Structures are given as C-alpha cells and as structure tokens.
Amino acid sequence: MASPASVAGASYDNGNSSFIDPLLVSRTSIGAERKAAAGTKRKYWAAADKRERRATNECSGEDGRPLLFRSYKVKDALLHPYRALIFARLIAVLLFFGWRIQHNNSDIMWFWTMSVIADYPVDRSACYLSDDSGALILYEALVETTKFATLWVPFCRKHCIEPRAPESYFELEAPSYTRSAPEEFKNDYRIVHLEYDEFKVVLDHPIRGHNLSLKDSTDNNLNFGATDMCIPMLVYVSREKNPSYDHNKKAGALNAQLRVSAILSNAQFIINFDCDHYINNSQALRAAMCFMLDQREVSKALNQDQSATPPPPLNDTFVAEMEMVVSASYDKGTNWGKGVGYIYDIATEDIVTGFRIHGQGWRSMYCTMEHDAFCGTAPINLTERLHQIVRWSGGSLEMFFSHNNPLIGGRRLQPLQRVSYLNMTIYPVTSIFILLYAISPVMWLIPDEVYIQRPFTRIDKDTSPSSMKPPMGFGKTTLRLVYARSIVGRKI
C-alpha cells in the first residue's frame, strides 16, 4: 500500500491551481485570530486530499515526521461556475464573430448592444546589504541601523511584535503585542519609540565621524532579562565598478553578493529584497522553508547534511578573497550570468532567471499568508511608472527574441508554465491588438461614404485646375470630397 505521503504527493503534483499552506506552529498568533483566518480560508479553499490531511495530523509521513505543508484547491462550487462563465464567454465571442462576418455594417445597432455587454538559529542567519552606489554615507547609516537593531530585535522577541519593520509598526494605532504584562510593554514601547525617532533624526542629519546618540540597549531602562539579545551577522557589500567592464546592473550586484555570501556564510536558503521592499510577516521565511524541508521535497531539493558554516576569522587572506570576488572583472569570461547565478544582458533579470530555473525542472509553489508576507513601494508618479513599463516591456521582448524564448527554450517546462511565460514575454505586442480592439467600435460609426466640407475653397463651374482661384471667404459652392470607404466597412 502506498504511504499517505506519497499518495498526497501525487495529488498535489498535478494540481497547478492549488494553494499551499505552511503548517507553522505560530508563537505569535492568538487563538481567535487564527480561527478567523482559518474561517476565511475555508470559505474559498478545500483540502486537496483527505489522506494528506490525515498524514499531517498523524505524523505518519514516510520517515515518521509530520508533514510541513498542506495543499488546498479552490472550492469546486466556486471554480466550476467560473469556468462555465469563461466557456460561455468564449462561445459568445465566437458566435459574434461568425455573425459579424455574415452581416455588414448596416446592422450597426446590434453591434453597439453587443459591445456594451461585452525559527532559524540567529547565529546561522546573516543579513547582507548590497550598496551598488558605494556611498560611504550608506555604510554609516547601516552602522547606525545596527545600533538601533540591538534594541529593536530583543524588543520584537520579547513582545512578539508584528510587523517587524519599525516604520510600519509605529504607524499602527493599536500596536499589537503578546505575552508580557501591559505595563511593561507600555514602558518598553515608549522607550523604543523614542529611540526610533532619534534614530530617524540621525539618519536625516548625519554627522561624519560622530558617534551618535544611540546607546546600547543595556544603557536603557529596558529589562531584556530572559530575552535572547543576539542579532544576525550583518554584512555590507559594495562591489567594484570599472568603466571597462559591464556591471550588469542588479544581476551583477546580486551575483557579487552571492559569491561573498558563499565565502562568509554559505547558507542553504537565500531570500532577496529590493531596496524598496520589506518583510511584513516575520514568519514568511520559515513558511517558505516548510516547502523545501518537507519530506516530500527534501530528497529532491537539497542535501540535508549541508548546513550554514560559521564565518571564519577575518584574516588578510580571507579579506583578499572576498575583495577578489567583488572585483569588476571577476565574472568576465566565466559562466556567471549565463548559466550560473542571475542572468545578464537583459533588463528583466528576474523573469529570465526564473525561466531558466523552471526550465531545468525546478518547481515553484504559490503560498499566501494571512498577514501579507512582503510589502514594497511602487512608482509614485507617471514618469517613473512609464519608465518602469518601458524597461519591463523591453526586457520581455528581449527575452522573446532570444534563445530564452518560451516556445523553444526551457526543456522541462510544463505546458501551462510555457503558456504563462509566453504571455509574459509577448505582452508588449498585444498592446497593438488592444488598441485596435479599443478603436474598432468607433470604426463602425463611419458610414459608407464620408463627406468632408472645405469651407474656404471656392470652385468655379469650369473645374479645370487652371481656373482654380485662391480662396475667397466662404464660398457659395463648396468642393465636396467623397471618399469611398475601403478599409473598414462591409466585411470584416
């Protein structure tokens, strides 16, 4: 008999539309909140497999460990009507086209009617900041941030603070916390808030070389007695840039960072953020790890024996090695940017890198969390947004006209994945068709013949060109130009 886990595995493997839920034992969620969240989930999602449900509860996976995530499917009661609707719409569109081909524009009223309808150990985590501008001021800001972190991190641990981005946390009208006595929380909150405001002032008005006002958390009137005070290793990386070498923008910066982290911490899990992103749910990384460490995945994905290495002592050879891997010429003539790391020579390195990874047979999973996992900022004005769209469309087309075209590349892509990548790379071209579609209703307004009056042209009875006189005010007789409609009209 097949074990529950392998049966469950088979069922979620073919479910592309499924949603997966990490089975986190959350320290922070309060019972009622969790129940409410589960209620909303139950409204739209149904467990994909009963046997999987049993396996998650009974610790009866293949090696006796409990499963770490469960798959859900959109409820049939929602999915089937939706699919029926899409199908009906498709039929309606086809019927309409059939009808339109047989009827000319004299049936214009019909057309109008229709178009209207239509917990990882801290000493094993490291945080890398890539400063691609190489500005000393950013380094100094990071040093200040570290000082604030020695206060902020234990405060978050002690009171289970969420979200852990201080700016978003202090914006909350009713700040959330759990565990300790409200009085103690109030006191801690006040002190940390004050320190945060001071920290922001320091960032806005930096004073070179001045050891700024932030004290160690021990100097404050805070009692972190039983709380773990450790913070992860923080590394500032700024790669070398040289006009004789292409720096390959974000992909180049990320690859340099990958190499440094390989030497310093060599961890198995890496999560990347743009400078304008932040973590909104501190459980997000743990949740993602559930998918990779679950017994159904672990044998395929990684070797469990590997573990993050503690950083070696910072001696001269070691520093020289790190300097070498961030030098401007390091990846010239190597496979970096082609088959290794983030892909170069394209404006949208994220899509093409994802495509290459999927193309090798790796699978990705869709996971949503009750408090959104990550947040970020989008362009705030039209100019910026247009620049972004131009960059994205350019990158997409570049990918379409390269060997990474989804029609030919990505040997192990699944058919639906191929369709979505195709959609992602060809979409700038669809703008032409959308434009045509948008103006097509107006075309049917134009009748068979168009009369355009030229009010300033007088024409004599003798129409030979030599007798044409210059315009003289409003002519009594006007020239009528008659255009026969040839482009649009009778037949599609």
Ligand SMILES: O=c1ccn([C@@H]2O[C@H](COP(=O)(O)OP(=O)(O)O[C@H]3O[C@H](CO)[C@@H](O)[C@H](O)[C@H]3O)[C@@H](O)[C@H]2O)c(=O)[nH]1
């Ligand atoms: O030479 C460069 C250029 C950019 N970046 C960083 O790359 C990130 C993304 O750049 P941004 O200008 O914010 O681009 P967006 O259009 O907002 O980013 C979206 O689109 C990019 C691809 O075009 C993806 O890489 C991003 O993940 C995605 O959020 C930022 O952290 C930048 O600091 C560098 O490090 N070096």
Ligand SMILES: [Mn+2]
């Ligand atoms: Mn951005």
